[in-house]
Amino acid sequence: MKDLAYASPALVRGLIRKDEFSGQTSGICRGYAQGNLVILPKHLAYDFLLFTQRNPKPCPVLEVADTGCRELKLTAAGSDIATDIPKYRVYEKGELTGEFSDIVSLWREDFVSFILGCSFTFESALMDEGIEVRHIQAGCNVPMYITNMECSPAGIFSGPTVVSMRPVPVDKVVKAVQITSRYPRVHGAPVHIGNPALIGIRNINKPDFGDAVEIKENEVPVFWACGVTPQAVAMKTKPEIMITHSPGHMFITDVKNHELGE
Amino acid sequence: MKDLAYASPALVRGLIRKDEFSGQTSGICRGYAQGNLVILPKHLAYDFLLFTQRNPKPCPVLEVADTGCRELKLTAAGSDIATDIPKYRVYEKGELTGEFSDIVSLWREDFVSFILGCSFTFESALMDEGIEVRHIQAGCNVPMYITNMECSPAGIFSGPTVVSMRPVPVDKVVKAVQITSRYPRVHGAPVHIGNPALIGIRNINKPDFGDAVEIKENEVPVFWACGVTPQAVAMKTKPEIMITHSPGHMFITDVKNHELGE
Numbered sequence: 001m002k003d004l005a006y007a008s009p010a011l012v013r014g015l016i017r018k019d020e021f022s023g024q025t026s027g028i029c030r031g032y033a034q035g036n037l038v039i040l041p042k043h044l045a046y047d048f049l050l051f052t053q054r055n056p057k058p059c060p061v062l063e064v065a066d067t068g069c070r071e072l073k074l075t076a077a078g079s080d081i082a083t084d085i086p087k088y089r090v091y092e093k094g095e096l097t098g099e100f101s102d103i104v105s106l107w108r109e110d111f112v113s114f115i116l117g118c119s120f121t122f123e124s125a126l127m128d129e130g131i132e133v134r135h136i137q138a139g140c141n142v143p144m145y146i147t148n149m150e151c152s153p154a155g156i157f158s159g160p161t162v163v164s165m166r167p168v169p170v171d172k173v174v175k176a177v178q179i180t181s182r183y184p185r186v187h188g189a190p191v192h193i194g195n196p197a198l199i200g201i202r203n204i205n206k207p208d209f210g211d212a213v214e215i216k217e218n219e220v221p222v223f224w225a226c227g228v229t230p231q232a233v234a235m236k237t238k239p240e241i242m243i244t245h246s247p248g249h250m251f252i253t254d255v256k257n258h259e260l261g262e
Numbered sequence: 263m264k265d266l267a268y269a270s271p272a273l274v275r276g277l278i279r280k281d282e283f284s285g286q287t288s289g290i291c292r293g294y295a296q297g298n299l300v301i302l303p304k305h306l307a308y309d310f311l312l313f314t315q316r317n318p319k320p321c322p323v324l325e326v327a328d329t330g331c332r333e334l335k336l337t338a339a340g341s342d343i344a345t346d347i348p349k350y351r352v353y354e355k356g357e358l359t360g361e362f363s364d365i366v367s368l369w370r371e372d373f374v375s376f377i378l379g380c381s382f383t384f385e386s387a388l389m390d391e392g393i394e395v396r397h398i399q400a401g402c403n404v405p406m407y408i409t410n411m412e413c414s415p416a417g418i419f420s421g422p423t424v425v426s427m428r429p430v431p432v433d434k435v436v437k438a439v440q441i442t443s444r445y446p447r448v449h450g451a452p453v454h455i456g457n458p459a460l461i462g463i464r465n466i467n468k469p470d471f472g473d474a475v476e477i478k479e480n481e482v483p484v485f486w487a488c489g490v491t492p493q494a495v496a497m498k499t500k501p502e503i504m505i506t507h508s509p510g511h512m513f514i515t516d517v518k519n520h521e522l523g524e
Contacts (some may be wrong), residue, residue: 001495046308049315053323056337061315074316074414153335184524262448 001196004028009076009252013084022086022101024141024248026120033186033257034250035062035075036227037085037114039103039243042067045112047155051233052114054152058161058229060185062253069135075253079136081113083107087246089219093230094238106243116227117186118250119164121257125179126166132147134167141248142166143153143207145223146232148200149191161193163199164226167219184258192223199223207233207245224235266290271338271514275346275521281363284348286403286510288382293408295448295519296512297324297337298489299347301365301505304329307374309417313440313495314376316414320423322379322447326514330371337515341349344368345374349508354355356500366504371410378489379448380512381426383519387441388428396429396475403510404428405469406484410462411453421495424471425461426488429481438484447522454485461485470494471509 004012004021009029015021025034041050045067052059063075070080083102090098090106100106119142123133135142142164149161153238174194181189192199204221205212209228215221234242245251266274272292277283287296307329314321325337332342333509345364352360352368364369381404385395397404404426411423430438435455443451458466466483467474469488477483496504507513516523 042308046304046311049308049311050326051310051324052316064312064315181524262443 005030009254010078012252013079015074016086017080017083018181019101024082025086025250026136026248027250029252030076030124031257032208033253033255033260034118034120035253036118036246037245037251038114039083039111039229040239041108041241042110042112044156044239047157048114050159057187057191058151058227060187061068062115062117062185062255067112070107072113072115075115075255077254081251085245085251086248087249089231089244090244091234091242093243094235103243115251115253116226117260119187120250121186121260122183124257125183125246125261126176129175129179131168131172131176135211138213141210142211144228144247145201149209151229151233155235156239157204157237159236161191162226162229162232163223165221165223167213167215168222169218169237170220173220173222180224181262182262183260184262185199187225189223191225194220230262266294267288269458271516271521272340274514275338275341278348279342279345285364287348287512287514288398288434288510291514292386293519295515295517295522296382297515298380299343299507299513300376300378300492302501303370303503304372304374305516306418306501309419309518310376311440313416313419316416319405319453319487320413320447320489322449324379324447325379325516327375329374332369332374334377337377337398347462347507347511349511351493351506351508353496353504353506355502356497365505377513378516378520381449381486382512383448384445385517387445387523388438391437391441393430393434393438397473400475402475403472406471406475406488406490406509407463408470413491413495418501419495420497421498423453424488424491424494427483427485429475430475431480432482432486435482435484442486444524446524449487452484453487456482458483
């Protein structure tokens with residue numbers, strides 16, 4: 001793992017393609033942006049693209065591939081979206097029906113792939129400015145929660161916003177807002193600070209996705225919109241099929257993190 | 263006109279609807295954002311929405327209406343997009359076939375309306391910071407040019423970027439870049455500064471849309487991506503039908519300019 005921290009995205013995508021790497025991608029290819037994946041058939045793609053336009057905080061689009069095309073030409077030349085993610089999830093009519101290391105046998109010519117920005121980019125900016133990120137220290141996945149904040153619906157798609165949570169020392173909360181505000185293409189500023197109950201989170205120790213992390217006494221839980229939102233939307237709106245990444249197992253692009261900052 | 267400078271957007275949309283106002287909208291409803299219009303049939307809407315995603319500088323989307331819906335619910339509640347613009351243009355297979363004061367008789371249930379951000383928003387920020395805007399001083403329309411900068415294609419849509427030009431005193435060019443960079447949802451930072459020939463403009467005194475303006479000796483021409491780009495794209499890609507605003511005759515939204523700044 002350690003040797004992949006400074007590897008090139010093309011090299012790591014190649015390892016993943018050959019099943020030589022299948023873990024979470026946090027901390028890999030430092031300096032490069034990673035992305036969330038949503039694949040839908042073309043007849044649902046307009047509604048979903050409109051959904052991303054209306055909900056840019058959970059769903060900031062980095063690239064939409066041409067219909068049927070497995071390469072992300074703009075953000076990862078030479079990539080193959082059917083093989084280059086360590087773990088995929090398949091949702092059929094809203095049910096998670098399986099996790100796979102590739103989706104070659106499931107691929108259809110009418111599939112459209114959406115790559116959405118991922119908070120790994122702003123986590124690296126937070127750490128650069130001296131704000132530690134708990135789940136990275138703990139070596140686990142970020143805790144994610146389904147909230148009571150409804151997305152703006154579009155066509156068949158509607159559902160709750162999923163958020164990720166990072167505990168921030170109380171004297172660094174403003175700084176964390178300022179830093180992440182500069183990254184609207186990877187979820188941007190927090191959507192909530194301080195009171196999980198107000199956004200419908202009953203038990204902060206039981207995330208809906210990822211792993212629970214400790215919140216220390218001098219820390220405040222800070223919540224950002226999360227690219228897992230489409231998975232909660234799929235569970236609610238039950239499209240025929242939606243293929244996504246498995247949380248934490250992201251698509252590694254050739255885009256530098258700093259290219260996404262403002 | 264003068265009395266409309268501080269009128270509410272809903273009031274002015276009402277006057278336009280009743281054909282009691284039919285002029286250009288520059289300087290009207292100060293403080294409120296105006297928008298460019300593109301209407302396309304649903305079967306072309308996915309390609310165009312993807313085109314806007316790939317070309318956010320000329321085509322920053324403020325709102326996409328639901329299919330067949332004439333109200334822009336999010337940016338102008340109570341509006342009617344078929345009547346609330348002073349002058350419409352209809353392009354059929356790439357040909358401008360007419361200008362109309364409303365499009366009620368042309369409306370179809372499969373029409374999708376796109377509202378794109380307009381540079382009037384950043385012009386007001388430029389003036390607030392002491393940078394005069396020549397075409398506003400001169401009381402004419404901004405000069406617009408078809409360039410050699412190709413947009414990123416999407417589906418059937420491709421074509422050149424259209425830019426607007428404002429002469430800026432040489433010692434204020436940096437400031438103009440800084441100010442407009444804060445407004446990515448209304449075209450953002452300039453796409454070119456200084457040499458029109460390099461972006462394929464042969465004669466700065468003969469704009470493709472709008473009116474020519476004087477460039478004084480101590481001034482540099484500064485170019486921003488322009489929401490008239492879809493009209494140049496329609497001329498090139500010849501969709502069955504595209505309805506737009508007539509340049510300078512915009513859709514006045516209820517969104518405050520400052521809501522679009524960062």
